[in-house]
Amino acid sequence: MLKKLFALILIGGLGLIFFQLYNQRSRREGLTKTASYYTEKGPAETRSANIVTSVVVTYRGLDTLGEVTILFAAASIIGFFLKRSEKGSKDKTIRNQSSELLQTGSMLLVPLIFLLGIYVFVNGHLSPGGGFQGGAIIASGTVLAFLANPSFEGGRTLIHILESLSGMFYVGIGVAGIFLAAGFLDNRIFPTGNVGSFISAGAIPVIYSIIGLKVGAELSAILYSLRDTKEQQ
Template sequence: MKKFLVILILAVLGFHLFAAFSGLGFGVTRFEKGVKDFYLEKTVSELHVANTVTSIVVNFRGFDTLGEVTVLFLAVSAMGGILYKRRHHAGDRSVLFSSSSIVRSGSKLLFPAIILLGVYIFIHGHLSPGGGFQGGAIIATGFLLMLIAYENFSVSHNTLSYIESFAGIFFVVIGLLGFMNGGTFLQNFLPAGILNNLFSGGVIGIIYVMVGFKVAAELTGLIYTILHEKD
């Protein structure tokens, strides 16, 4: 009975959603002069950054990114509080995935390559697809592989928290330095450089590297916490 009611409600909801979105059109230019054109033009003419998504995330909407990184930090702290345990011992896991020697040797071989890929992605965030969030998540994946393959592999929580705090403070300090020339928060104060060079875009590359460190530390800490939860 309840299921039929739910299906009825969802059918009405789906009909109205579809009616609303089918009128929007797919693959058409909807605005003659929208905010998209402003962003695209400023990105290439003033900031000299190749990837427009990076320039929106870090520069035009950089304050939102600061808030987002804070939300991620709060989520990790909340998890640490919920899954609180007196002491972590290395190898004291709640779940044990027993691994064979092939998995161990293979993950030892793959680990430096995964870390290198993550670092490459967040250093080249303003030139190619990718950036701090993607690179940080890939680095966390590398640590996850090692944590699963080796029972006594452990990461130091102090080191993680230092990396995380310094990256966050650096982000805010660079943002505040934008006030120097009478600009706004996160204003670009370094020379913009040439399009498609590694040192271009001023502060955007530096900030995205900091975001990469912060996200990598947070996600690694999150996985470490949930893997060591035990009564």
């Protein structure tokens, strides 16, 4: 078939290009200049034990702001395209009532999952994890609530409030960095401590918590829209 042959030729060409790039790449023993700056100065300047967190939140904080904006745009597009089904047709969605065991178990597990998400993004400067991971864990807790109870409606207004407020606070803390510290999204507007203790990294836990709430709210909003689409006629 001509189409598959064409695809194979294209993939073969791409493979050749990749192999050439791989052969020509200089074998490096140490870090690049940017990376060695981040790893050398990162713990001293931001007081964050996790260097990836200091890169994401402080040194490249503007990128993260743009990324959160993209997520907001995606959630808005999806909410715009998938209108909610009418209130009258609600009885159609509960045709498969889930079992007692699943409902009771999810009532126990959903708050624990939310707690785990909050733990992950509050400790983002000390251990692996942070806003994105915590937000995703919160959204998976929302998925469990949906699956256990197909007509689950709680938290819809809370999600919208969290979306707006966390975006506003994120930019607000960034602007506060201009006046109180060295620049936009600088974390030294709050007192810093020793590397490794809980209250150490200035504004990083606050910013990462805001990112976590924002990501969790956006992903939950996307899941709400996907669940509430109209059934196919």
